Amino acid sequence: MPKNKTKGSKAERELFKMFLDENFRAVRVAGSGVMEKADCDLLVGKIGKKYAVEVKSTSSTFKYISKEQIENFLIFSEIFGLTPVIALRFNREGWFFISPKELKDSGKNFVIELSDLKKNGKRFSQFFN
Numbered sequence: 355m356p357k358n359k360t361k362g363s364k365a366e367r368e369l370f371k372m373f374l375d376e377n378f379r380a381v382r383v384a385g386s387g388v389m390e391k392a393d394c395d396l397l398v399g400k401i402g403k404k405y406a407v408e409v410k411s412t413s414s415t416f417k418y419i420s421k422e423q424i425e426n427f428l429i430f431s432e433i434f435g436l437t438p439v440i441a442l443r444f445n446r447e448g449w450f451f452i453s454p455k456e457l458k459d460s461g462k463n464f465v466i467e468l469s470d471l472k473k474n475g476k477r478f479s480q481f482f483n
Contacts, residue, residue: 365411365443366395372449372478373398393423393430394438403482406436408454410466411443418463424454439481444468450475451482 366382373380373396380398396407408427410417419440431438440457442450450471457464 362395362409362411366409368443369407369409369441369449370396376478376482378482393426396441397434397436404434404436405439406431406434407439407441409441409443411445413445415444415468417442417466418460419457419466420463424457424464428454440466442466442471442475444471447472449478451478451480452476 370380370382378398378400380396382396383392383394394406395409396405398405398407406427408419408423410419428438430436438454440452440454442452444450447468452466452471452475456474457466458470
């Protein structure tokens, strides 16, 4: 498995466990990031709360996500009636959570910068409680 896929899977498993530890029910989506039409990484819920979660991890101070990936993610979320969430893990900074509408347009991609997340991003308990 390529290094970035291994890193992504590790981040997904870490976040999956965080949700379980907070009494959510969660499912990792098989083939996400590899298979066509597997448009999110985790499905997560508690009574009255249902989320589609796109998981990103980086060692950089920013992360690019293609507009096509976000568009597919939003369509998927809408079809299933789920709240879309972008979960970002920056090395040595931990997890941040944002709504896709908070992404910045950089042309053909969206970009998320760590400096913005430190000001405006939410941590797990802030976003999900």
